[in-house]
Amino acid sequence: MEDTICAVSTAPGAGGIAVIRISGPEAIAICNTIFVPRITGKDLLSQKAYTLRYGSIRRDKELIDDVLVALFRAPHSFTGEDTVEITCHGSVYIQQQIMQLLIESGCRSALPGEYTQRAFMNGKMDLSQAEAVADLIASTSAGQHRLALNQMRGGFSHELKNLREQLLHITSLMELELDFSDHEELEFADRSELSTLATHIETVISRLANSFSVGNAIKNGVPVAIIGETNAGKSTLLNVLLNEDKAIVSDIHGTTRDIIEDTVSLGGITFRFIDTAGIRETHDAIENIGIERTFQKLDQADIVLWMIDAADASLQIAQLSEKILPRSEGKQLILVFNKADLLTDRQFKPTDLPDNVQSIFISAKKREHIDELQDLLIQAAHIPSLSSNDVIVTNIRHYEALTHALDSIHRVQEGLSANLSGDFISQDLRECIFHLSDIVGEVTTDQVLGNIFERFCIGK
Ligand SMILES: Nc1nc2c(c(=O)[nH]1)N(C=O)[C@@H](CNc1ccc(C(=O)N[C@@H](CCC(=O)O)C(=O)O)cc1)CN2
Ligand SMILES: Nc1nc2c(ncn2[C@@H]2O[C@H](COP(=O)(O)OP(=O)(O)OP(=O)(O)O)[C@@H](O)[C@H]2O)c(=O)[nH]1
Numbered sequence: 001m002e003d004t005i006c007a008v009s010t011a012p013g014a015g016g017i018a019v020i021r022i023s024g025p026e027a028i029a030i031c032n033t034i035f036v037p038r039i040t041g042k043d044l045l046s047q048k049a050y051t052l053r054y055g056s057i058r059r060d061k062e063l064i065d066d067v068l069v070a071l072f073r074a075p076h077s078f079t080g081e082d083t084v085e086i087t088c089h090g091s092v093y094i095q096q097q098i099m100q101l102l103i104e105s106g107c108r109s110a111l112p113g114e115y116t117q118r119a120f121m122n123g124k125m126d127l128s129q130a131e132a133v134a135d136l137i138a139s140t141s142a143g144q145h146r147l148a149l150n151q152m153r154g155g156f157s158h159e160l161k162n163l164r165e166q167l168l169h170i171t172s173l174m175e176l177e178l179d180f181s182d183h184e185e186l187e188f189a190d191r192s193e194l195s196t197l198a199t200h201i202e203t204v205i206s207r208l209a210n211s212f213s214v215g216n217a218i219k220n221g222v223p224v225a226i227i228g229e230t231n232a233g234k235s236t237l238l239n240v241l242l243n244e245d246k247a248i249v250s251d252i253h254g255t256t257r258d259i260i261e262d263t264v265s266l267g268g269i270t271f272r273f274i275d276t277a278g279i280r281e282t283h284d285a286i287e288n289i290g291i292e293r294t295f296q297k298l299d300q301a302d303i304v305l306w307m308i309d310a311a312d313a314s315l316q317i318a319q320l321s322e323k324i325l326p327r328s329e330g331k332q333l334i335l336v337f338n339k340a341d342l343l344t345d346r347q348f349k350p351t352d353l354p355d356n357v358q359s360i361f362i363s364a365k366k367r368e369h370i371d372e373l374q375d376l377l378i379q380a381a382h383i384p385s386l387s388s389n390d391v392i393v394t395n396i397r398h399y400e401a402l403t404h405a406l407d408s409i410h411r412v413q414e415g416l417s418a419n420l421s422g423d424f425i426s427q428d429l430r431e432c433i434f435h436l437s438d439i440v441g442e443v444t445t446d447q448v449l450g451n452i453f454e455r456f457c458i459g460k
């Protein structure tokens, strides 16, 4: 028999009310031993599912708190088990007392993610949905929220189910043909029909795999590298964009050496701003390591903010163009002419720059034209507007499984066009199905499951 588990599901030490969740076969019986109903006779054993009961929690005769108790009966609960929720006052002392009473009466403290893991084990949701629960809790922007909610409600699962059904259909045709391989004239699986189906499946899997770059940008933030010469004002700009004194600013060249990054949401899009070490010739070994990292971050970024001291613009552009322009191909490059407050003549216009490069004059220190820079960033982020039923992959585990599935389906396509024997093709089809099944948790190892759920918070 499963253990009956208990945990405080609300944030520790915060709020006027706290919820303690108890789930498992003994949940109702155990809670019944510590709960005293307001009206005698109205104990938990007789309580209907989806109702609240008012009463108190007592240790022997001593009153601990006035509480409300909600009851769910298996299988109609989040976990699929009998579940009781005790809503008490938010005092940490009260919560500890109730937890202690529950444990003395036969519960055990829940592990991180154990409720969601049980929901998965009891078939309430598949693994991709369970993973979305953690994403939903962590979401801080409209985009993250939308994707996590879609996935939790089974958007991705539905798409994968369709794919697997189609793959199973082809596989069974293929394997039926193998069973009758003595009769060479029998070809149950029409090869051209199979290859049309395989093309369709390939299209869907590629679309899903390709959606990861958007999904990742939404979930982890669009990476924006802030680069340029020392003292251009990169760290000043980072602090302005984050609205926080995150990086040290000083008039000493080479102040920033390590990468400093954080996310902020602008116009519903999460941006990950990355402040870097200023680029200059130096003999300082540590600073040079920092500058190497600057170029790594430049390579990883989707958007590059090249900070230039406007008073020294021609020289700085001449000095760094060769290093920055080739590395920024395929990215959005924005030249940010900073310290415009010190400029008397703003007519300076850079020439000889590629067409896709935009430019803007700002004063990071005086916070001038920051709104316009933010608008440029939102445009440059190129996040396609998503409709509510678009399935977007945000999880690297899913992305990897899709990449493997794509490899398998490519082998199927090659096998079909090379007229390979059915048993080779059906093996690749089986592999493709295996990788898709991994996403929903049907063939997933305990170790992978453990890794996923241990990252959840306690009480979820
Ligand atoms: N108090 C409380 N609030 C909560 C949760 C919770 O566990 N407790 N949740 C925890 O994540 C979320 C809600 N998730 C839930 C999901 C399913 C069921 C449930 O009872 N499902 C039944 C009945 C479905 C129906 O009536 O259609 C079932 O699946 O059979 C309850 C909560 C968010 N808010
Ligand atoms: N007048 C003026 N000064 C600025 C502006 N932005 C930054 N500064 C000053 O320029 C100096 C360098 O700023 P930082 O933000 O440290 O420059 P950085 O590019 O991060 O420099 P490193 O980390 O050394 O590469 C500081 O004294 C800032 O106060 C601006 O818009 N106007």
Ligand SMILES: [K+]
Binding pocket: 230, 231, 249, 250, 251, 252, 253, 254, 255, 256
């Ligand atoms: K500096």
Ligand SMILES: [Mg+2]
Binding pocket: 234, 235, 236, 247, 248, 249, 255, 256, 275, 276, 278
């Ligand atoms: Mg700096």
